[in-house]
Amino acid sequence: MSDNSLNFLSSDSKNLLLKIYEAIIEKITLKMYNNLDEEAKGSFFKIILSGSEEEKINFFQKYFSNFKPLLIKEIEKLVEELKASKKPSL
Amino acid sequence: MTYLKEEFGYFLEGEGKELSKESVKEEEKKEKTKEEKKKEKTKEKDPEKEKLEKERKEKIKQLKEKSALIQKKEDPKERAILYLKLLEETKEINNKKFSEEILEKTLSALKEESKDWKKEEKIELFSKTIDLALKNKLFIIDKKTFVFEEIFSLWRKEIKNIDPTTLEKTKTIKESKELIAANHFNQKALETAFFLSWNLKEPWIDKESRKEIKEKRKEEIIIDFTKKWLEENNPLKPIKENKKLLERIQKENISLIFEEEAYQNVFSLLYLKGIPYQNLEPLINQTLKEKSLKEKVENDFFNFMNLKKEEKEKEAQKVIQKFGLSLEKFTFEKEKKEEEKELEKLTEEAFVQMFEILKKSDPEFALKLKNLLENPEAKEKLQEILNNQKKEIENLYQSISKKEGEEKPEEIKKQKEKVKESLLKAGLSLSVLAFLMLSVIILLKSIDWANNMAKRLSQVKFKF
Numbered sequence: 001m002s003d004n005s006l007n008f009l010s011s012d013s014k015n016l017l018l019k020i021y022e023a024i025i026e027k028i029t030l031k032m033y034n035n036l037d038e039e040a041k042g043s044f045f046k047i048i049l050s051g052s053e054e055e056k057i058n059f060f061q062k063y064f065s066n067f068k069p070l071l072i073k074e075i076e077k078l079v080e081e082l083k084a085s086k087k088p089s090l
Numbered sequence: 091m092t093y094l095k096e097e098f099g100y101f102l103e104g105e106g107k108e109l110s111k112e113s114v115k116e117e118e119k120k121e122k123t124k125e126e127k128k129k130e131k132t133k134e135k136d137p138e139k140e141k142l143e144k145e146r147k148e149k150i151k152q153l154k155e156k157s158a159l160i161q162k163k164e165d166p167k168e169r170a171i172l173y174l175k176l177l178e179e180t181k182e183i184n185n186k187k188f189s190e191e192i193l194e195k196t197l198s199a200l201k202e203e204s205k206d207w208k209k210e211e212k213i214e215l216f217s218k219t220i221d222l223a224l225k226n227k228l229f230i231i232d233k234k235t236f237v238f239e240e241i242f243s244l245w246r247k248e249i250k251n252i253d254p255t256t257l258e259k260t261k262t263i264k265e266s267k268e269l270i271a272a273n274h275f276n277q278k279a280l281e282t283a284f285f286l287s288w289n290l291k292e293p294w295i296d297k298e299s300r301k302e303i304k305e306k307r308k309e310e311i312i313i314d315f316t317k318k319w320l321e322e323n324n325p326l327k328p329i330k331e332n333k334k335l336l337e338r339i340q341k342e343n344i345s346l347i348f349e350e351e352a353y354q355n356v357f358s359l360l361y362l363k364g365i366p367y368q369n370l371e372p373l374i375n376q377t378l379k380e381k382s383l384k385e386k387v388e389n390d391f392f393n394f395m396n397l398k399k400e401e402k403e404k405e406a407q408k409v410i411q412k413f414g415l416s417l418e419k420f421t422f423e424k425e426k427k428e429e430e431k432e433l434e435k436l437t438e439e440a441f442v443q444m445f446e447i448l449k450k451s452d453p454e455f456a457l458k459l460k461n462l463l464e465n466p467e468a469k470e471k472l473q474e475i476l477n478n479q480k481k482e483i484e485n486l487y488q489s490i491s492k493k494e495g496e497e498k499p500e501e502i503k504k505q506k507e508k509v510k511e512s513l514l515k516a517g518l519s520l521s522v523l524a525f526l527m528l529s530v531i532i533l534l535k536s537i538d539w540a541n542n543m544a545k546r547l548s549q550v551k552f553k554f
Binding site (some may be wrong): 010027034 | 473
């Protein structure tokens with residue numbers, strides 16, 4: 001799947017986009033982690049490392065429900081920044 | 091005239107104590123008492139050893155008398171030259187404390203001004219002193235900070251004659267050397283200063299760029315990297331577990347070095363490959379518990395110190411030979427593990443999922459994105475965005491530090507690695523971000539969020 005979908009991009013561009021994507025996710029994760037209460041912080045890694053699938057899903061639904069809108073917001077921001085870098089055809 | 095303080099710094103004449111004959115005698119007396127006590131403990135001594143010890147004591151006495159005589163010389167240049175000679179002589183008596191004392195006196199004399207003392211002569215004497223001190227390992231002493239600081243304060247005065255902005259423009263060491271030569275600057279002096287700087291805990295000159303270092307970032311990066319490298323490239327594991335390699339080693343009659351010596355060689359190799367001592371020191375302290383082994387490692391470093399680049403490479407090859415491994419195994423370019431490749435693949439898959447959704451929101455998305463990315467300005471912009479993201483991530487780690495203590499971000503980073511490992515082991519894969527990235531996929535795939543997500547994204551209308 002991945003091979004076909006991104007093949008139209010040069011490997012440089014693809015790598016750069018993937019790095020940005022990873023960075024955005026790490027940033028959102030850290031932001032959200034930073035805002036968790038003490039109890040949730042304590043469970044965070046414990047559940048990720050040894051919790052069941054159900055526990056993991058429950059945990060993320062409870063504490064990371066904002067993850068998706070934040071991710072979208074960051075992508076929108078990225079698009080806006082990119083648009084600003086190339087004026088004519090955007 | 092100034093005299094050396096016992097600890098760090100100087101005091102003026104009259105403020106401190108001068109090394110008088112009485113104090114020399116007193117010290118000798120103390121030493122004698124110690125010697126006598128020792129003698130009582132070991133009544134039966136080897137006559138040959140006794141003879142040598144007697145000679146050594148006699149030599150120490152002579153040198154101390156010489157030192158007292160030199161102290162009386164008023165001309166600092168004369169005093170510096172004589173002390174330096176004396177410092178050379180102290181090699182024979184194997185008395186580090188005394189050598190250290192003479193080193194301080196030499197440096198003290200060098201610090202003084204004198205009318206007919208040319209700058210070049212002074213620098214030359216300095217270089218010799220430092221060279222001698224390094225050869226005699228006089229920097230592994232309590233006062234090393236003091237010694238370095240004193241030298242640097244003097245070197246700084248010299249170095250300031252070079253316009254740092256011009257020096258910064260030189261791209262290679264060769265270029266900077268040419269520039270120094272063109273400015274008639276004492277090459278030896280500058281090289282010595284650079285050399286010393288790299289051996290400080292907080293070097294003030296970067297080895298590659300020769301710019302002053304103001305933060306410890308580089309050091310931290312190297313330490314982290316080296317730790318990881320050692321963990322992943324433990325020389326014992328691959329050899330012990332690799333039967334084919336063992337057979338080959340046996341067949342080719344290559345001697346193997348295991349256990350502690352292997353680490354000794356690893357550190358030698360790291361040093362020879364360009365990691366400075368001050369960056370390896372914390373790692374050595376953590377890894378090697380035995381004092382004697384630490385000393386062996388440090389001895390190796392001292393032996394390598396004055397080697398040229400090509401000579402260092404030759405030495406590195408010798409060390410590698412001892413392991414019976416190829417050079418590639420020891421390059422710093424870490425090969426990607428299968429798991430990491432897998433992880434990258436999955437990251438890409440997550441990205442592609444997002445991309446596919448974006449394509450649905452705009453059928454020409456791919457083409458527009460391609461056009462956009464072909465624009466060099468956009469590439470620059472993407473790089474800039476990435477750098478900004480990294481800065482923001484670093485700030486977030488710092489903010490966590492402030493809230494939860496300095497150790498917390500490190501803990502998170504460690505946990506991230508564990509998460510990665512755990513997920514990879516479980517066959518789930520997905521990095522770091524790990525679970526959160528996974529969560530996006532899980533949510534997209536299995537909890538009926540996929541539709542909602544697609545709907546939400548289709549409303550976003552990314553227009554290129």
